Amino acid sequence: MPIAWQRPDGGVSLTMIPDDVLAYRRRRSVIMPDGTPRTDAAGAIDADYDAYVEAQLKAGDGVEALIMISEEETGDAVVRIAREVIQPKTPHLAGLTPALVVTAAVPTSRRFRDCWRHDGAGVSVDMAKARGQRIEEIRAERDSRLRATDGEMLREQEQGTPRLAPLAAHRQALRDLPPSAATALDAVVTPEGLDAYQPPWPVKPV
Numbered sequence: 770m771p772i773a774w775q776r777p778d779g780g781v782s783l784t785m786i787p788d789d790v791l792a793y794r795r796r797r798s799v800i801m802p803d804g805t806p807r808t809d810a811a812g813a814i815d816a817d818y819d820a821y822v823e824a825q826l827k828a829g830d831g832v833e834a835l836i837m838i839s840e841e842e843t844g845d846a847v848v849r850i851a852r853e854v855i856q857p858k859t860p861h862l863a864g865l866t867p868a869l870v871v872t873a874a875v876p877t878s879r880r881f882r883d884c885w886r887h888d889g890a891g892v893s894v895d896m897a898k899a900r901g902q903r904i905e906e907i908r909a910e911r912d913s914r915l916r917a918t919d920g921e922m923l924r925e926q927e928q929g930t931p932r933l934a935p936l937a938a939h940r941q942a943l944r945d946l947p948p949s950a951a952t953a954l955d956a957v958v959t960p961e962g963l964d965a966y967q968p969p970w971p972v973k974p975v
Contacts, residue, residue, distance in 0.1 A: 935974035942971035
């Protein structure tokens with residue numbers, strides 16, 4: 770069961786409550802196999818049910834599953850369990866308010882994990898932030914390519930070879946690339962499209 774935690778920086782942390790943990794914690798409010806309704810936050814239901822299971826197994830009889838009272842099936846119950854199970858073990862989530870999200874409404878890729886936002890029922894990618902992330906990645910690659918030609922450019926300047934002008938033009942094309950890439954990314958409407966986009970990197974002259 771996915772739980773979203775809205776961070777002060779505007780981002781979203783996503784955690785999971787395993788189904789078996791969720792089912793175990795929901796035992797606080799149940800209908801026992803004999804039909805007796807029980808609500809107990811002190812853990813007595815767990816002991817009662819475990820004793821029942823043990824007795825049934827010793828007798829060689831089948832074990833009936835607990836019937837959950839509808840109150841414990843609500844989103845509020847899941848949020849309460851998230852606070853009990855996750856927050857104490859995760860310091861950076863202290864003080865944050867958890868929100869239940871639909872599993873199908875969670876991005877399947879973590880590619881733009883830092884651009885997630887909680888939009889009510891689920892978690893989606895903030896496309897404006899994702900475009901910004903993609904541009905920063907392109908700038909970092911551009912800077913790496915510029916640094917790779919620094920030494921060559923210095924030698925060409927010192928020697929005054931015919932390769933100086935093409936190499937200088939190549940470096941200028943690298944500098945001009947991020948603005949043109951940003952314009953192209955404005956037309957991309959999906960996270961998958963942002964991930965797949967590659968700018969037209971200029972070819973270094975030989």
